Amino acid sequence: MKYGLIGGKLTHSFSKTIHEQLGNNDYELLEISEENFHDYMIKRDFYAINVTIPYKEKIIPYLDFISPQAKRIGAINTVINKDGKLYGYNTDYDGLKALLKRLKVDCKEKKILILGSGGTSKTARVVIEDLGCRNYYFVSRTKTAQTITYQEAISIHNDCDIIINTTPCGMYPNTDCLPIHLHNFKKLEAVVDVIYNPLRTKFIVKARNRKISAIGGLYMLVAQAFYASRLFQDKNLNEEQIDCIYHHLVQEKENIVLIGMPSSGKTTIGSMLAKRLHKEFIDTDELIKSRIQMEISEYFSKFGENSFRIVESQVIEEVSKRTNLVIATGGGVILKEVNIENLKENGKIVLLNRSLDNLIATSDRPLTATKEKLETCYLERKLLYKKFCDIVIDNNHDLTNAVDEIIERMKI
Structure with a gap:
C-alpha cells in the first residue's frame, strides 16, 4: 500500500x-x-x-x-x-477547528465538556485552548486525576456551554447509544460530535430538537x-475543495424521507426522485407487508394498531441506518417521535403537503378507509407533519414540479 x-x-x-x-x-x-x-x-x-x-x-x-x-x-x-x-x-486538529468554525462556536470564556479520554479528546483540548477556552473538563466513565465522571458532569457541571463528544458512542451500527442526556444541561449553546456515520448521531438529533446548535463530524473528516x-x-x-467535497458527500449519502397523509403521493414521487437522483427507492409499507406476510388492513384487523406500530418502528430503525435512499413512509410514521429521530440520523424529512380535498379514502388503508376517517386523521396529524419536517412541498399540482422542487431544496 x-x-x-x-x-x-x-x-x-x-x-x-x-x-x-x-x-x-x-x-x-x-x-x-x-x-x-x-x-x-x-x-x-x-x-x-x-x-x-x-x-x-x-x-x-x-x-x-x-x-x-x-x-x-x-x-x-x-x-x-x-x-x-x-x-x-x-490534521484532526485542523479538521476540528474547521468544524467549530463552521458551527460558529465561540470558545472564549465558555465552560466546555469533552466527552472521552482518547486521542481525539486530546485534539479537542488543544483546539479549544487555542480558541481561548480555559475552563474545560474531560468526562470519562472512570474518574482519574485528569477526568471527571459522567455523574459529576451532570450534577456539578450542568452549567456548561458546549459539549464535544469524542467517544464512539452513537457510531454505526450502534446508533441508539447516547453519550450523555442533554436535558440535564440548561445553559447549553452548542453540541459537537466527531462521529460522521450516521451523518447526524442521535446526540445531534436530540440537541437540534432542543433548538441547540449542533453538528456532526463529516465536515471535520473532510x-x-x-x-x-x-x-x-x-x-x-x-481550501474550497473542503466545502465542495463535503457537499458532494452529503448529497450522495443523505436519504430523502417522504412523509405525509395516505394518498399524498409519497410512493409515486419517491420512485420519480430515486430515478432522477440514482438513489434506491424504499417504501416502508411494502417492507412491513413483506415482514408480516399479509396486507396491512388484515394485520390491523387481527392484531390492532399498536402491534402494527411496533413492527413499523422496527422497520424504520433498520432502514434509517442505511444511506443514499429515497424513503416513502407510512402516513402514521410521525405518531412515534423515535421514528423521526431515527430517520433524521441519515435523512432530511420532506412533507408532501396535499390538501384534504385532494386526498382519497381507500379501503386498503384502515385508518383512512372512509372520507370521515380521512378527515379526522388529517386534522389529528396535520401539526405533527409540520413539526417534524425539514422541508414542506406543495403537492396539489404537477408531480414533476414537486420532484424538481425537492431536488432544489435538498441542495446544501
Whole structure:
C-alpha cells in the first residue's frame, strides 16, 4: 500500500472516497490487528498513511519526527515516509477547528465538556485552548486525576456551554447509544460530535430538537483529509475543495424521507426522485407487508394498531441506518417521535403537503378507509407533519414540479 488509512475496523470509512476526490487514486483502506501492527510499522512499506482507532497514540514510538502541534496533542493521524524516516502530524486538529468554525462556536470564556479520554479528546483540548477556552473538563466513565465522571458532569457541571463528544458512542451500527442526556444541561449553546456515520448521531438529533446548535463530524473528516492530502502530495491545495467535497458527500449519502397523509403521493414521487437522483427507492409499507406476510388492513384487523406500530418502528430503525435512499413512509410514521429521530440520523424529512380535498379514502388503508376517517386523521396529524419536517412541498399540482422542487431544496 502506497497511501491509505490504517486502523482496527474500517468497513464503514469514507476516507477512500474523500482522498480519491482530492486526487489520490492510490488510497486504500487497511485493517491491521494489534498483533500485526508492530511488524507493519517496522517495515515502513508505505509513502504516507492516515491513522485511526486504535493506533493514534500507539504509533508514536515508531516515529522519527513529530510536529510541534502533534507533540502537544499526544496523538497522530498522519504519517509521511521521507527517505525511510517517519514524520508524524495531527490534521484532526485542523479538521476540528474547521468544524467549530463552521458551527460558529465561540470558545472564549465558555465552560466546555469533552466527552472521552482518547486521542481525539486530546485534539479537542488543544483546539479549544487555542480558541481561548480555559475552563474545560474531560468526562470519562472512570474518574482519574485528569477526568471527571459522567455523574459529576451532570450534577456539578450542568452549567456548561458546549459539549464535544469524542467517544464512539452513537457510531454505526450502534446508533441508539447516547453519550450523555442533554436535558440535564440548561445553559447549553452548542453540541459537537466527531462521529460522521450516521451523518447526524442521535446526540445531534436530540440537541437540534432542543433548538441547540449542533453538528456532526463529516465536515471535520473532510477537512482533516484535505490537510493530510496536502502533506501527502506536498503541494498547496485549494481550501474550497473542503466545502465542495463535503457537499458532494452529503448529497450522495443523505436519504430523502417522504412523509405525509395516505394518498399524498409519497410512493409515486419517491420512485420519480430515486430515478432522477440514482438513489434506491424504499417504501416502508411494502417492507412491513413483506415482514408480516399479509396486507396491512388484515394485520390491523387481527392484531390492532399498536402491534402494527411496533413492527413499523422496527422497520424504520433498520432502514434509517442505511444511506443514499429515497424513503416513502407510512402516513402514521410521525405518531412515534423515535421514528423521526431515527430517520433524521441519515435523512432530511420532506412533507408532501396535499390538501384534504385532494386526498382519497381507500379501503386498503384502515385508518383512512372512509372520507370521515380521512378527515379526522388529517386534522389529528396535520401539526405533527409540520413539526417534524425539514422541508414542506406543495403537492396539489404537477408531480414533476414537486420532484424538481425537492431536488432544489435538498441542495446544501
